[in-house]
Amino acid sequence: MEKKSPEPPEEASQSRDSSRDNQTWITAQNILREKLITEDCFAWKLQAGSKEEEALRYVGGVDISFSKDDPSRACGTLVVLDFHTLQVLYQDFSLVTLQVPYVPGFLAFREAPVLLQLLEKMKRSNNPFYPQLLMVDGNGILHPRGFGLACHIGVEANLPTIGIGKNLHHVDGLTHSRVRELLGAEENCSEDFINLVGCSGHIWGVAMRSTQGSIKPIFISIGHKISLQTAIMIVQMTCKYRVPEPIRQADIRSRDYIRKLEANAKVK
């Protein structure tokens, strides 16, 4: 179960060409991607049909916040919400010092280890609230090689995942201007979403304005073991504000946790 991540690109790469180093990570992503499942693959149902059917109840959310003082100090957070009441049933934090830098397209190598550890800890202890579905702060297949953080975590944890991006990662000709042009042309006055169709014709996900007032959309893409259609439905059902609750709660509590921790450190 305990797999070791590939080594990060050369440390002192200030003066070195890093494209060669990234090849290690690219290879790792390509190998993991072979296990990716892009359709619904779970036992539960969105709505409780009969008494014998398993219903979706526990929806997880993960996020990482950083110290304002020391950028390498981070707090990984996992929360689990009740799908229908959207109340937080579980939360856990993990303080770490990240050695791997953030490189666009390779976010998983920096953030996935901490988040996977939080999931593993919950599973080992047989916690009854272990998520049936996980929402990730970052993209799924909306990624240069079709394998973003949400896919990475989904495959390694063998869990259905949905990627939620708050900013667009430019892929296959999809640009900021292209999106708002599509969003505006849709003549939609209400909350709605548009397919993110790239130059190649491939659909990478959807841009969705979850709140009536928000002009800035969120970007939904599938992670693992779920279809885009189902992902969209679940995101809509968990959106009280712009960002779906599982992600929003993980975000808020994570930032809260690391801030209070540093406040206590100052008193000392």
Next chain:
DNA sequence: GCGACAG
């Protein structure tokens, strides 16, 4: 060659 680039 230059710019763009999830968190």
Next chain:
DNA sequence: ATCTTGTCGC
């Protein structure tokens, strides 16, 4: 990601 105040509105 993080640094940051007030302000407009339900």
